[in-house]
Amino acid sequence: MARNPQGHTRRDVLAFVRERLAAGAPPTVREVQEHFGFRAVQSARQHLEALVAEGALVKAPGRARGYRLPPGSPGAAGPVRLVPRLGRVQAGALSEAIEDPDGWVPMDGLTGEHELFALTVRGESMSGVGILPGDLVIVRRQDTARDGEIVVALVRDDATVKRLRLRAGRIELHPENPAFAPIVLGPAAEVRILGRVVEIRRRLA
Amino acid sequence: MARNPQGHTRRDVLAFVRERLAAGAPPTVREVQEHFGFRAVQSARQHLEALVAEGALVKAPGRARGYRLPPGSPGAAGPVRLVPRLGRVQAGALSEAIEDPDGWVPMDGLTGEHELFALTVRGESMSGVGILPGDLVIVRRQDTARDGEIVVALVRDDATVKRLRLRAGRIELHPENPAFAPIVLGPAAEVRILGRVVEIRRRLA
């Protein structure tokens, strides 16, 4: 292989290692070699060690598949998690729904150990805060939430996204759209918090 | 080590492997051995292979650190791409900016072979379509775009998100907020399309 001047290959090697780490499968030196078509192991090793020298990677010498991202660097918190995307969520069926997801969406590892799931938004009731029908919300599963947080709640067998308001002795679920009315529920109301919205995604393509 | 009847150890082995995989560091058979204090490699291997047999793990035979979670199981990483998150993008500096990203965000593999990058939205000019300041937009890099698409364009050394309108002989960049005025540019205008917005993400937590 001819020489590749501008350190272009080096950057690609880093990107390759990064992707493999995100997939949870750290590469071997020889896997890097083969991916780039090097005819010598040392070619790959040279790039990898150079990346270690400049601080872009760290490694434990001698260990197999030992290259890692430096602590504190983005993406170093671990591999990407896959969050289950649920279709319809109905009464009590959250656990079942998670067993049989419609698909999986990748999420960075910065969200701690909390269980996550994803739902598609229906209706215009939250359009005032930029949550539109068809948007995907990523939800941290929890039974309770604090005043002002945007939550997914199960109201009469239907999952809905609303802003939670805790008023003296009762729970209110506020839409963010003047065309909709708040849902006001008494203390013994038939409402159940499924989780808190932590991210909103909208696909345009 | 005495025999541990109820398959209790097996479950712990699975938990250990899971933990290591979540940390991005698949364990070797001997690391499992040492963690549980087995005095023989085979003891660890037996548990691991049993977990493979019952479908709780998968592995590529012969490969070092080859145990993985089965595809489709929660926490298993799929074909995920990492998209570079750029800070400021200025004139002609897109390539350079991609060389030195602020971080990486995971994206599912359904976006084809197109080059992608991510930008943080500044300003309220697109709030009418639910794109708010602070949102992350994921952009497919391309030099041209069609009428009506939401694009990232470089106008006078500044990257901006707008809706593209192609009018007889001229290019218009329309905000989606009545408080802002469209940018109207002649045929020889100093505008450059950087790409088309394919996804919008907003982190709440």
Next chain:
DNA sequence: TGACAAGACAGACAAATGTCTGTTTAATGG
């Protein structure tokens, strides 16, 4: 009690993988 199975042990072998030494090729600058 004795057959049986699961778990653990011991030691070895083989393949995968990291590491090293030295050489070659191509671009660059005096």
Next chain:
DNA sequence: CCATTAAACAGACATTTGTCTGTCTTGTCA
């Protein structure tokens, strides 16, 4: 042109790691 340097190459060696064969121990059950 020659020296210099980075990148790539070639081949070997050493360590890590996976895999195998056979034995021992302990609990279960007919």
